Every structure is written in structure tokens, then in C-alpha cells.
Amino acid sequence: MYQRYQLQTSPTPEIVPFPNRTRVKVKKRGLAMHLLKELVHYRRNPEVALSRPCIYGVFSGPVGVFAPRSNSCVGCLRCTIEHPEMVQVDLNPEHRHLGDSYFTPEHVDTTCYEARTGRIPVKGAGYRGPFGGDGWDGMWTDMSEIVRPTRDGIHGREFISTSVDIGQKPPFLTIDEQGIAIAEGVRTFSLPIPVLFDMPPASVLSLKFLQISMTTAQAAETLLILPVKVLNEFRLQGQQVIPLASHGDADALMELRSTPLMIELDGWNEALFREIQTRFPKSTICLRHDCGSGEELLKHYHSGVRVFHMVANYHGLGSDGRFVLDLIREAHKSFVDAGCRDAVTLLGTGGIIAAEHVPKAIICGLDAIALDTPLLAALQAQFVGECADREKSPFTLPGRLAVDWGVQRLKNLLVSWRDQLLEVLGAMGLRDVRRLRGEMGRAMFQKELEREAFSGIEGYGQ
Amino acid sequence: MANSMKTIEQLIVDKHTTSLHRGFHLWPKLKNGKLPALGDHRWTADLILSTWLQAETATPPSNGREHRVGNSGGGFDVLDFKFLPEDRRLSNDVATDLSLPLNRRPYDRRIEIPIPFYGAGMSFGSISEQVMCARAKAAQAWKTFTCTGEGGYPESLLAYKDHVITQVATGMFGVREETIQHAPIIEFKYAQGAKPGLGGHLLGDKVTSSVATMRESLPWISLFSPFPFHSVYSVEDHKKHVDWIKTINPKALVSVKVSTPTDIDMVAVGSYYAGAHIVHIDGSYGGTGAAPEIAKKTIAMPIEFAIPKVHRYLSQEGVRQEIVVMASGGIRTAYDVAKAIALGADGAILGTTELVALGCTRCSNCERGRGCPFGLTTTDPELSQLVEIDWGAERLSNLYRSFQLQLADLLRRLGLTAIRDLVGRTDLLIYRGHAGVR
Numbered sequence: 001m002y003q004r005y006q007l008q009t010s011p012t013p014e015i016v017p018f019p020n021r022t023r024v025k026v027k028k029r030g031l032a033m034h035l036l037k038e039l040v041h042y043r044r045n046p047e048v049a050l051s052r053p054c055i056y057g058v059f060s061g062p063v064g065v066f067a068p069r070s071n072s073c074v075g076c077l078r079c080t081i082e083h084p085e086m087v088q089v090d091l092n093p094e095h096r097h098l099g100d101s102y103f104t105p106e107h108v109d110t111t112c113y114e115a116r117t118g119r120i121p122v123k124g125a126g127y128r129g130p131f132g133g134d135g136w137d138g139m140w141t142d143m144s145e146i147v148r149p150t151r152d153g154i155h156g157r158e159f160i161s162t163s164v165d166i167g168q169k170p171p172f173l174t175i176d177e178q179g180i181a182i183a184e185g186v187r188t189f190s191l192p193i194p195v196l197f198d199m200p201p202a203s204v205l206s207l208k209f210l211q212i213s214m215t216t217a218q219a220a221e222t223l224l225i226l227p228v229k230v231l232n233e234f235r236l237q238g239q240q241v242i243p244l245a246s247h248g249d250a251d252a253l254m255e256l257r258s259t260p261l262m263i264e265l266d267g268w269n270e271a272l273f274r275e276i277q278t279r280f281p282k283s284t285i286c287l288r289h290d291c292g293s294g295e296e297l298l299k300h301y302h303s304g305v306r307v308f309h310m311v312a313n314y315h316g317l318g319s320d321g322r323f324v325l326d327l328i329r330e331a332h333k334s335f336v337d338a339g340c341r342d343a344v345t346l347l348g349t350g351g352i353i354a355a356e357h358v359p360k361a362i363i364c365g366l367d368a369i370a371l372d373t374p375l376l377a378a379l380q381a382q383f384v385g386e387c388a389d390r391e392k393s394p395f396t397l398p399g400r401l402a403v404d405w406g407v408q409r410l411k412n413l414l415v416s417w418r419d420q421l422l423e424v425l426g427a428m429g430l431r432d433v434r435r436l437r438g439e440m441g442r443a444m445f446q447k448e449l450e451r452e453a454f455s456g457i458e459g460y461g462q
Numbered sequence: 463m464a465n466s467m468k469t470i471e472q473l474i475v476d477k478h479t480t481s482l483h484r485g486f487h488l489w490p491k492l493k494n495g496k497l498p499a500l501g502d503h504r505w506t507a508d509l510i511l512s513t514w515l516q517a518e519t520a521t522p523p524s525n526g527r528e529h530r531v532g533n534s535g536g537g538f539d540v541l542d543f544k545f546l547p548e549d550r551r552l553s554n555d556v557a558t559d560l561s562l563p564l565n566r567r568p569y570d571r572r573i574e575i576p577i578p579f580y581g582a583g584m585s586f587g588s589i590s591e592q593v594m595c596a597r598a599k600a601a602q603a604w605k606t607f608t609c610t611g612e613g614g615y616p617e618s619l620l621a622y623k624d625h626v627i628t629q630v631a632t633g634m635f636g637v638r639e640e641t642i643q644h645a646p647i648i649e650f651k652y653a654q655g656a657k658p659g660l661g662g663h664l665l666g667d668k669v670t671s672s673v674a675t676m677r678e679s680l681p682w683i684s685l686f687s688p689f690p691f692h693s694v695y696s697v698e699d700h701k702k703h704v705d706w707i708k709t710i711n712p713k714a715l716v717s718v719k720v721s722t723p724t725d726i727d728m729v730a731v732g733s734y735y736a737g738a739h740i741v742h743i744d745g746s747y748g749g750t751g752a753a754p755e756i757a758k759k760t761i762a763m764p765i766e767f768a769i770p771k772v773h774r775y776l777s778q779e780g781v782r783q784e785i786v787v788m789a790s791g792g793i794r795t796a797y798d799v800a801k802a803i804a805l806g807a808d809g810a811i812l813g814t815t816e817l818v819a820l821g822c823t824r825c826s827n828c829e830r831g832r833g834c835p836f837g838l839t840t841t842d843p844e845l846s847q848l849v850e851i852d853w854g855a856e857r858l859s860n861l862y863r864s865f866q867l868q869l870a871d872l873l874r875r876l877g878l879t880a881i882r883d884l885v886g887r888t889d890l891l892i893y894r895g896h897a898g899v900r
Contacts (some may be wrong), residue, residue: 124752128826131536369556444724
């Protein structure tokens with residue numbers, strides 16, 4: 001029986017105090033003088049004297065205005081506008097230290113909000129950020145002005161599918177003599193959301209972290225990629241786990257107590273690939289590959305690989321220094337040009353750190369993404385310095401990490417991201433995320449729009 | 463004596479209003495007086511403070527505060543004007559014409575506004591009644607327009623009805639025969655730049671009893687305007703809508719508000735053929751009372767790219783001279799207005815700029831709890847008293863005056879005498895690259 005995909009959200013506050021964006025400071029002596037004056041002036045109405053300029057409770061603590069509660073500050077600045085001599089609101093340096101240069105404090109803020117509430121971030125006023133920029137920031141998605149009723153899907157009245165198929169898909173059906181389709185060569189499975197969990201960096205590997213990831217993956221009906229040795233070491237098993245195997249891991253794979261849905265091969269190794277094909281004929285094999293040229297991927301396609309996992313570093317840069325967006329586009333185009341795009345699945349990881357990046361990456365050509373750093377940020381992991389390197393980046397998870405808490409945070413994050421994907425699909429009038437894959441006509445790039453709009457203007461292109 | 467007659471609530475409002483007005487006056491004039499946490503890439507602290515200053519003095523800032531561009535690194539912020547050498551500029555004695563006819567069809571009533579901009583739609587519910595009235599009063603004083611947005615038509619607006627555009631949007635909140643009959647212009651809102659393709663959303667906290675009554679809904683329940691108009695799936699359907707309005711109010715001009723998809727050019731042409739007098743394109747970086755952040759940043763294109771596309775396509779179609787193109791969604795300054803016109807619009811529509819003039823700090827908490835702490839985007843009975851109608855109208859009038867002065871000055875420096883002559887003159891623009899115009 002058909003069931004609508006649903007993950008239960010629940011408010012899950014941070015376990016480590018989260019630094020507020022703004023910090024409120026008061027000049028106590030000036031404030032005391034001011035209060036005295038007001039008490040005299042409004043002696044018949046002390047309520048008026050004690051009325052404070054903040055509606056968010058910053059000055060409503062036990063000692064009122066003398067010890068502002070900065071964590072309640074939303075940065076409206078009304079207090080400092082009313083009392084420039086006594087109140088100052090500035091940016092909190094602790095907040096500026098969240099994340100790193102790619103996973104900015106604003107990304108940490110947003111991720112934590114999503115993990116805390118499970119909601120789509122909604123705010124008043126217009127967009128506040130830079131006009132465009134490099135990478136994902138230089139790309140906009142399309143919308144449709146008057147078509148179709150699928151917008152209703154966002155409010156649950158109609159269905160928009162976020163399911164994706166992963167695996168080996170023949171580009172056409174073969175019909176036997178009786179006119180029946182032969183399913184030979186079809187080895188796919190579906191995920192209800194186009195999001196998997198990528199293997200975590202070594203610095204956060206712990207039983208608790210793995211339990212959180214496993215339980216969430218199970219609840220979300222998605223997959224978690226883990227090195228096969230880690231699986232064996234922590235005695236983890238289940239359909240949700242995708243073992244990642246490197247050269248020399250063939251025996252470790254045999255120790256698994258169940259047949260995995262998919263096995264990920266860490267870099268091309270023909271001998272291991274053939275061995276896995278032989279030993280695990282029912283498992284889909286995925287090639288984990290540093291983001292590089294499309295030609296290389298095509299070469300592996302001709303060797304029999306049908307599922308590719310393109311991996312960039314945490315800042316979205318491929319091995320040749322190009323950004324993941326361009327690399328995905330190139331890979332997708334290579335398969336399209338070779339006439340085999342529909343036969344393969346493209347997964348991607350690295351630099352996809354916000355809900356908006358998911359539809360953008362899919363438009364560029366991915367079928368699904370495997371999440372990395374956003375999972376850590378949702379669990380309030382601290383970024384120690386610049387965290388670009390997948391192997392060596394040091395992250396610190398909170399000491400008081402609890403499994404239930406972590407699972408709910410990740411569930412909330414997934415719900416929020418899926419709902420945001422629905423918003424984007426709804427705005428375009430698409431009923432199915434699979435139709436978004438490689439739909440470059442649904443993308444607008446700053447460079448192209450700028451060329452179209454500004455060419456002819458003196459100074460443009462010089 | 464007067465104080466003793468006032469209620470405590472009134473005294474509290476008076477106290478904070480006085481302090482706020484003092485702050486709005488003081489902050490822009492303070493040396494190095496940027497509020498450390500004020501501003502963002504699009505609306506820098508300087509832009510916000512210079513807008514406050516203009517709202518107070520009715521002139522562009524003379525203290526060196528940046529009032530032309532923000533720091534977004536793109537769009538209007540990387541465009542500048544190619545002014546004539548000083549000796550070839552027109553003198554200040556030369557009169558300039560900033561007027562804008564809003565009907566270029568050979569039929570229907572003639573409406574002309576003396577300045578090439580008017581106020582954007584902001585609904586009762588998303589903003590307070592006081593702010594609505596202040597905007598309408600300023601529009602009346604300047605013989606231009608403001609727009610109801612989709613939230614009904616409070617009776618207090620009737621005094622300004624000749625300068626109020628009635629918006630008809632997908633939720634049809636507050637749309638009645640009489641509110642259509644009141645209006646000289648009716649605006650169909652198909653989409654909004656900040657949340658294109660997503661309809662409207664008024665969070666439950668702001669649906670007070672009066673808002674609910676106006677919208678014929680229930681208090682404290684979130685209200686959605688669906689997307690799209692379920693009765694419009696083609697240009698022909700759209701024409702049916704226009705005909706419907708013309709039946710109820712044959713004298714009204716019809717404006718069509720759309721956002722900026724890749725095929726915005728086709729949408730604009732469709733609006734023309736459906737009989738619209740004005741096509742209003744609302745860019746993706748426009749304001750809103752509440753919208754998903756992903757929509758604001760990601761969906762649809764910024765207005766700077768949409769204007770030339772629409773202008774070119776309408777021109778190629780041979781209909782550009784028969785339809786008025788108004789641009790909104792990220793128009794912050796008089797310079798933005800002029801740049802939008804040089805890119806191909808006839809005029810601009812101001813939304814956030816007006817709220818900033820009234821004290822908005824762009825803190826983005828419009829949708830939260832009681833709403834705006836400055837009494838702008840709120841329906842809270844106490845907070846909304848922070849904006850007094852006459853004070854607000856004067857601030858807006860002052861801002862308009864400052865924009866008028868700057869636009870006239872810009873024209874003279876470009877050697878033009880009419881704003882109409884600036885339309886589509888991209889040859890008068892210079893691209894400054896991502897370094898921006900400083």
C-alpha cells in the first residue's frame with residue numbers, strides 16, 4: 001500500500017551553548033543615571049520608566065537592563081537606536097569563529113536551525129547576501145509563472161516525489177519472443193530522498209556517532225557509507241550500510257554478515273571490482289572517484305561501472321582544483337554525449353552544504369548527493385581550523401553527545417532539506433525530482449545572465 | 463498636565479517613539495557612527511543610515527555617507543553612469559521632466575505620475591494600518607500610488623483611494639467589488655520576487671482578529687495564498703481575468719505583477735496580449751514579510767538581468783511602446799531607479815526602501831512573534847503605534863523629494879531633460895566589475 005514519505009520532526013535544542021550572532025553591551029553607570037532620571041520623570045507611572053526597548057526579552061532578566069541576555073538578541077538594534085549612549089550591539093566574535101571559510105558561520109546558523117526545528121528557515125525582509133558569486137552562489141533555479149497545480153504538493157495536497165533510483169539501468173528494454181520485457185541488466189533500488197550519508201572523517205569516528213548515523217539512515221530509509229573495516233570493527237550490519245572497500249579489503253568484505261545493497265569501491269581497482277562482482281553478484285557496485293574529468297568516468301563506464309560517486313573535498317574542490325559544480329556538469333555531459341546517461345547513476349559529495357545545493361547539484365547532473373559536513377554541523381561538531389581535507393580535517397563532537405538527541409537532529413535536518421527541495425520543485429512545477437536531473441534549462445548562471453544583460457555596456461568583459 | 467490624561471500604554475508608546483525618533487536623527491549624523499551590527503551586503507549600514515537621513519532632510523546626504531550603492535558585488539552595485547564632462551552638463555536652471563504615463567495604450571484613461579516610481583504592495587497583516595496610511599498619504603501628496611498588497615482594503619485607506627492600487631492575488635483576501643471599484647489601477651499578483659512560485663504566507667502570529675476579519679478568515683491561523691491562480695493556465699485565461707476586472711471597473715488600468723523566471727520575456731509579452739497596461743516585474747532580491755530563505759536566494763533571477771531581457775523582447779515584438787514596464791525587487795536608491803530605467807524599465811516600484819525610511823533596520827524579524835519591533839511589519843496593537851501616520855508620511859515624502867532631486871541631477875549630468883529619454887539607454891551605463899562602484 002502506498003505510504004507518503006514522512007519523518008517525524010521534534011524540537012531538539014543545542015546541547016552546547018550556541019553563540020549568538022550579536023552581543024549586547026551596556027554602560028552600567030550611564031544606564032543607572034538614565035533610570036534614575038526616568039523614575040523621577042515618570043514618578044507617578046513607574047511602569048513607564050521601567051518599560052524597556054526590547055520585545056525579545058534581552059533586558060528582562062533578573063537584573064534587567066544591567067545584565068542583558070545576549071542570547072535572546074535578534075539583532076533588531078532597537079535598543080541601541082533608542083539609547084546610543086548606553087547600549088551597543090555588535091557582532092559576536094565567538095559566532096564569527098563558527099565553521100570555516102567554506103562552511104561559514106551563516107551556514108552553521110542555518111544548519112543548526114534546521115537540525116533544531118526540522119523547519120524551513122523562513123524570515124522576513126529580502127535577501128541579505130552577496131549578489132552572486134562563484135560556485136553555487138552564481139546559480140539560480142527557475143520557476144514557472146502560471147503552470148500546473150503541483151505547488152499544492154508543498155502543502156501536502158498533492159504528491160511530489162523525491163524518490164531516486166540508484167543502480168544499473170539499461171537505456172532501453174529488451175523484449176523477448178513473447179513480447180515480455182526482459183529485466184536483465186536492471187539492478188536498481190530506490191531511495192525516498194536523494195540524500196545519502198557519506199563516510200565521516202576519522203576524527204569523529206566513534207560508536208556513538210555511528211549509532212546516530214545508522215539509526216537515522218534507517219529511519220530515513222537512506223544509506224550510510226562506511227569503510228568496511230570500520231563496519232567490522234564496530235560490528236555494524238544492516239541494509240542501510242554501504243561498505244567502502246579499498247585494495248586488500250576483499251577478505252574484510254567476506255566477514256560481513258549480510259549481503260550489502262551496494263558496495264563502494266574506493267578508487268578504481270579492476271581486480272577488486274571483478275572480485276566483488278563475483279563474490280557479491282546481487283550487490284550494486286559503486287565507484288568512489290575523486291572529482292576529475294568526465295573522460296575518466298567514461299573509461300570506467302566501459303569497464304562495467306554503472307554507479308559513480310564523485311567526491312570533492314569538503315570545500316567542493318576536485319583533484320584538479322575545479323569546483324564540484326563544474327565537475328558534475330562535465331561528468332553529466334560526458335555521459336549524455338556518449339549516449340549512456342540514463343544507464344548510470346551519479347552520486348556526489350563535497351561542497352554540498354546547504355539545502356539549496358541539493359536541487360542545484362541535481363540540475364547539474366547528480367542523481368543524489370551524499371552528505372558530509374552538514375551532518376557534523378547538525379551535531380554541533382566544532383570545525384578546528386580550515387576543514388577541507390577529507391582525511392585529516394579535525395572536527396570535535398560535543399562530549400555530551402547522546403544518540404537519541406543526535407538521531408532527532410539529523411532527522412530534523414533531513415526533513416528541512418527535503419521540504420526545501422519540495423519548495424524548489426514546486427516553484428518549477430515539477431512532480432518528480434528525477435525529472436530535475438540534468439535539467440540545465442532550469443538553471444540560470446550569473447555569468448550567462450550577466451553577459452546577456454550587460455554586454456554592450458562599456459567596461460563589461462574587459 | 464497632558465501626560466496625566468494619557469494612559470500608561472500611551473505614555474510608554476510616547477517614550478519609545480521619542481527615543482526612536484531621536485535615534486533615527488542621531489545615528490546617521492554620528493561621525494563613524496555605523497552601528498556595528500547594522501547592514502548587510504545589499505543594504506549596507508551606510509545605505510540604511512543615508513536613507514534615514516534623506517527621510518529626515520529631503521536631500522541626499524551631504525556628509526559623505528554612501529547613498530547610491532550597496533556592497534553586493536553585482537547588479538546595480540557594479541553599474542555606474544557615464545556622466546558628461548562638467549562643461550557639457552545641463553545647468554540647474556534647465557527643467558527636467560520625471561513624469562511617467564502609466565497607460566501607453568491608445569485607449570482607456572490617462573494616468574500620469576510626476577515621479578517615475580510608486581509604492582509596492584504590502585498587505586494589511588504584513589504591515590500595520592498606520593504604515594499603510596502613511597504610505598498612502600505620501601502617495602497622495604506626490605500624486606503617485608501605493609498598493610494594498612493582498613490583505614484587504616482597510617476603510618482608513620478610502621481617504622486616499624485615488625492613489626491606492628488594489629491588489630488581486632491568488633488568495634483573493636479582501637478582494638471585493640467595491641475595493642476594485644475604488645481603485646484607479648488594479649494589480650494582479652501572479653508571483654512575488656522574494657518567493658517566486660510559492661504563493662504568499664502570513665504566519666499565524668500576525669493574523670490578529672482585525673487581520674482575520676479583513677481577510678475573512680480565522681484569527682491566529684496561518685494564511686497561505688496558493689500558487690498559482692488556479693483559474694489561469696494560459697494567456698487566454700489571464701485575459702479572462704483582465705476582462706473580469708474591466709467589467710467591474712471599466713476605468714481601471716491593469717497591472718500584472720510577475721517574478722523573474724528564465725522566460726520572463728515571454729510572460730511579459732503574454733501580459734501585453736492579455737490587455738495589461740503595466741507589466742510589473744519583481745526581481746528575486748525583493749522584500750517580503752516572510753519567505754523561505756531558499757526562495758529568496760535561489761529561485762528566479764535578480765531584477766537587473768530581467769529588465770533588459772523584457773525590454774529587448776517587447777521591443778522586438780514591436781509592442782514596447784504600448785506597455786509600461788515597472789521594475790521592483792531590490793530597488794534601494796535613486797541611483798537604482800535610474801539604472802533600472804537605463805536598463806529598460808519605465809519606472810520603479812519601492813518597497814523595502816520605504817520601510818527603511820520609516821526606521822527598518824532589515825533585521826528580518828518581520829514574521830516573528832509580535833512582528834517588527836519598530837512598529838512597521840506588525841499588527842500588534844501596541845507596537846504599531848510606534849509609527850504615527852503623519853510622521854511616516856512626512857518621512858516618505860522627504861525620501862521621495864530626495865530621490866526626485868537626485869534623478870533630476872542625474873539627468874542633467876547625462877545631458878537629458880526627461881526621464882523617458884533614459885529608458886533602455888545602456889550606452890549611458892558603465893560596468894565597474896566586481897570591484898563595485900565606490
